[in-house]
Every structure is written in C-alpha cells, then in structure tokens.
Amino acid sequence: MNTSSTADAAIIFRNVSYALDGARELLHNIDLEIRRGETLILLGRSGSGKTTTLKLINRLLDPTDGEILVDSKPAREWDVIRLRRMIGYVIQEVGLFPHFTIERNIAVVPQLENWPADRIRGRVDELMDLVGLDRGLASRYPRELSGGQRQRVGVARALAADPPILLMDEPFGALDPITRAELQREFAALQRRLGKTVVFVTHDLREALLLGSRIALLEDGQLIAVLTPDQFLHSIEPMVKAYVEAFNTQ
Amino acid sequence: MNVFRFIAQNHTEVLELTLEHLWLVVISTLLATAIGIPLGILITRRPALNRPVLGTANVIQTIPSLALFGFLLPAPWIGARAGRLAILALMLYALLPLIRNTYAGIQGVDRAVVEAGRGMGMTDRQLLFQVELPLALSVIIAGVRVATVTSVGLATIAAAIGAGGLGEYIFRGLAMVNDQVILAGAIPAALLAIFADFSLGWLEKRLGPR
Numbered sequence: 222m223n224t225s226s227t228a229d230a231a232i233i234f235r236n237v238s239y240a241l242d243g244a245r246e247l248l249h250n251i252d253l254e255i256r257r258g259e260t261l262i263l264l265g266r267s268g269s270g271k272t273t274t275l276k277l278i279n280r281l282l283d284p285t286d287g288e289i290l291v292d293s294k295p296a297r298e299w300d301v302i303r304l305r306r307m308i309g310y311v312i313q314e315v316g317l318f319p320h321f322t323i324e325r326n327i328a329v330v331p332q333l334e335n336w337p338a339d340r341i342r343g344r345v346d347e348l349m350d351l352v353g354l355d356r357g358l359a360s361r362y363p364r365e366l367s368g369g370q371r372q373r374v375g376v377a378r379a380l381a382a383d384p385p386i387l388l389m390d391e392p393f394g395a396l397d398p399i400t401r402a403e404l405q406r407e408f409a410a411l412q413r414r415l416g417k418t419v420v421f422v423t424h425d426l427r428e429a430l431l432l433g434s435r436i437a438l439l440e441d442g443q444l445i446a447v448l449t450p451d452q453f454l455h456s457i458e459p460m461v462k463a464y465v466e467a468f469n470t471q
Numbered sequence: 472m473n474v475f476r477f478i479a480q481n482h483t484e485v486l487e488l489t490l491e492h493l494w495l496v497v498i499s500t501l502l503a504t505a506i507g508i509p510l511g512i513l514i515t516r517r518p519a520l521n522r523p524v525l526g527t528a529n530v531i532q533t534i535p536s537l538a539l540f541g542f543l544l545p546a547p548w549i550g551a552r553a554g555r556l557a558i559l560a561l562m563l564y565a566l567l568p569l570i571r572n573t574y575a576g577i578q579g580v581d582r583a584v585v586e587a588g589r590g591m592g593m594t595d596r597q598l599l600f601q602v603e604l605p606l607a608l609s610v611i612i613a614g615v616r617v618a619t620v621t622s623v624g625l626a627t628i629a630a631a632i633g634a635g636g637l638g639e640y641i642f643r644g645l646a647m648v649n650d651q652v653i654l655a656g657a658i659p660a661a662l663l664a665i666f667a668d669f670s671l672g673w674l675e676k677r678l679g680p681r
Contacts, residue, residue, distance in 0.1 A: 279590055281586070281589065281590060302592050302593075302594055303592075304592075305589075305590060305591060305592035306591070306592035308590075308592075309591075310587065310590035310591055312583060312586060312587060312590070314581075314583035315583065315587070316581070316583035316584045316585075316586060316587030316588075317584070317587070318584060318587075318588070318602060319581075319584070319606070320605050320606060329588075329591060329593075330591055330592065333591075333592065333593065333597065375587075378591070379591070388590075
C-alpha cells in the first residue's frame with residue numbers, strides 16, 4: 222500500500238475493528254489512508270464490510286477497536302453533528318424526504334446551517350444545473366420523479382453545503398443499467414470538476430474501474446489490497462484476480 | 472318518532488348534557504394527547520421502556536370502565552369531584568391508542584429517510600420535528616380518532632358517578648324503563664361519535680401518505 226504524508230490524508234483508519242454487540246467481528250484491523258481529492262472505491266461482495274467501513278467515517282457506527290481520523294482529528298473528538306454536516310451522504314435507497322419539495326430536500330443542510338434564504342435559493346439552482354435536473358422540478362415532490370432523477374436530487378442534496386468529503390453507498394445500484402451508466406458518466410465528470418474526497422461503496426468492478434482513483438478490496442471484513450484500477454486489473458494477488466475473473470466471465 | 476319530540480321539548484337540557492359530554496371528552500382527550508404523544512416518542516428513543524409503557528397502558532384498558540370509575544372514587548383530590556374523576560378515567564383509557572399509534576407512526580417512517588436525515592447531520596430533535604413527526608402525523612391522528620370515539624362512548628358511564636353528560640338520560644331512562652329518554656341520550660351520543668370519527672378521519676386523510 223502506498224504511504225503518503227498525513228497532511229494529504231483526509232481520512233485515516235488505524236487498526237480499526239468493528240463487532241456487532243460483542244458478537245461477530247464485521248471488520249478486522251483495517252488500516253487505510255484516503256487522500257484528499259481522490260475517489261476511493263470500497264469494493265467487495267455482500268457482507269465484506271464495505272458499508273460498515275463507510276458508516277464509521279460519519280459515525281453512524283463507532284469502532285469497537287482502533288481509531289478513525291477525519292481531517293487529522295480523531296472522529297471520536299469531533300462533534301458528531303458538525304462532522305456529519307461536513308460530509309455529504311448518498312445512499313442506494315436515496316432517502317429523499319417525501320414531504321419536502323425537491324428544492325427543500327436539496328436545501329436541508331444549508332437550512333440547518335441557517336444560510337440566508339437567497340443564498341439557499343441560488344445554491345439550489347446551481348446544484349440542479351450541476352446534476353442535470355430541470356429547474357422546473359424544484360417545486361415537485363420526490364414521488365413525481367423517476368429513480369434516476371431522485372438520485373440526482375440525492376447527490377445535489379449531499380453537495381448542498383459544499384462538504385469536502387462525500388460518502389456514497391452503492392448510489393446507482395437501484396437504477397436500471399442505462400440510467401446507471403448515465404449517472405456514472407456524469408458523476409465522473411462532476412468529480413473531475415469538484416475534486417471532492419469521495420469514498421464510494423460498490424460491488425461492481427466496472428463501476429469501480431470507471432470512477433475510482435484507487436480501489437480498496439474488502440473480503441470478509443478484511444482489507445485485501447488497495448490498488449489503482451490499472452494495478453487492480455493486472456494484480457497477481459489471488460483474491461483480486463478472482464474478482465477480476467468473476468467480472469470477465471459476465 | 473316520540474324521541475325527537477321529546478328532544479325538541481327538552482332541547483335546553485339535551486343541549487346542556489351534550490355540552491357536558493363534549494367537555495368531558497375534549498378535556499380528557501387533550502390531556503391524554505399531551506401525555507400519550509410524548510410517551511410514544513419516548514419509547515421510540517428508549518426501546519427498553521417499550522414493554523413497561525405499552526404494557527401498563529394495555530392493563531389500564533382491560534379494567535372494566537365502571538370498575539375503574541369505582542377504583543378512583545376513594546382517591547383524595549380526584550374522587551372529591553365527579554367531573555375530575557370522569558376526566559381522569561377517560562384520559563387513562565385514551566392513553567393506549569395514543570401511545571401506540573405515536574410509536575407505530577414513528578417506527579413506520581421509511582428507515583432510509585431516517586438514515587439519510589441522521590447521516591446529513593440532523594440532531595435528534597431536528598429529525599423528530601422535521602422528519603419523523605410530520606411523516607407519522609396521519610397515524611397519530613388515527614390514534615386521536617380512536618381515542619375520541621371510544622371516549623364518547625365511555626363518557627356515557629360518567630353519569631353513573633354523577634359527572635353529567637348524555638349518560639344521564641340513558642341511566643334515567645333505564646331506571647324509568649322509558650325508551651324515549653334512553654334514546655334521547657343515546658342518539659345524540661351516537662351522533663357525536665360519528666361526527667368525531669368522520670371529521671378526524673377527514674383530517675387523517677388530508678395529512679395522509681404522500
């Protein structure tokens with residue numbers, strides 16, 4: 222694994238383990254450094270621990286061992302609300318507030334942060350353009366939108382307060398293949414523009430290769446390897462090879 | 472029908488009893504709401520309290536109403552005035568639907584929505600007031616509806632301990648073996664119950680699933 226100076230690291234995992242209520246250990250001794258501005262993919266099959274790893278970053282879960290540093294400060298020491306407000310969170314089910322309009326959904330964090338109304342309005346417009354949503358949809362409700370449109374709103378909502386870090390948990394997993402490909406492409410372009418630190422969970426190697434600057438392979442709660450897409454495809458590490466092979470036969 | 476003539480002839484008394492009846496129902500339901508909804512919210516935050524709270528409310532419900540009125544009679548401040556006693560008893564009966572529906576309503580909110588809200592940095596209070604309660608509102612109103620309609624019925628028993636209300640006519644009629652009088656109490660009570668059910672049901676639908 223490549224090492225880098227701590228100043229470059231947005232998020233660091235130091236010997237992190239997580240066990241559910243003293244029972245099964247879902248994560249064992251994870252050591253990982255996520256660099257500022259990179260898109261790190263957490264890749265693995267179901268049950269590998271990738272979502273658990275993600276949730277440790279915004280403290281939806283707390284580690285049973287080891288520590289996580291966000292912006293050089295232990296996550297434990299952050300005020301959890303402040304921490305979460307500087308991290309954008311996008312999940313597969315999207316989770317838009319059904320009783321809020323699109324506009325109000327996107328504006329959630331700015332509103333929690335008491336931004337002035339006109340700044341919020343401007344920001345919502347800007348974001349809707351950024352994620353490719355027609356501004357006319359602002360006053361609609363989530364139930365009136367398609368799955369793809371809803372996830373665009375989800376991304377816009379996560380970006381609203383301009384957080385330096387973005388956590389994404391299989392965000393395009395529930396979409397049809399065509400919409401998924403579209404959103405992946407657009408997200409890649411968006412990421413090039415914005416340069417956020419992104420931690421992206423997926424089980425899809427193709428998505429990982431397309432979007433990731435580095436890929437962290439997880440299996441059974443352990444970190445197997447962290448490689449660039451190119452390194453990943455040519456690795457002789459058995460589990461990595463197995464993963465590549467599984468996708469080639471599809 | 473003789474009943475309507477009776478009601479017309481005694482309309483002042485009928486109105487007085489109806490208002491008394493409404494008073495008992497409204498005050499007890501408001502109190503039950505003020506206690507039941509916060510309790511319902513509490514048990515969503517402290518699952519350990521779930522069984523004891525719901526269990527207690529359940530036990531209260533199973534006590535026969537006349538018996539509950541009887542139990543409370545010796546109580547120091549409450550037992551002194553029939554009105555207070557009736558209101559307390561009605562309030563206790565209204566608790567279960569309110570606590571249970573508040574709990575169910577909040578638990579029924581889409582988990583993804585709650586997770587998204589929490590993940591983006593909403594405090595528990597913000598989550599409760601901006602997300603969970605608005606989305607649970609329709610179910611909570613359903614609880615208010617059930618509580619109100621049951622109270623209208625139960626309040627007829629209040630007359631047995633002298634707290635007034637339309638039960639007066641019912642008990643009087645039973646004692647006199649006079650159908651007119653019984654119905655003069657029963658019909659307005661039934662109409663009250665139907666009206667409460669209808670109007671709260673309308674509110675429930677208005678605030679219903681989006």
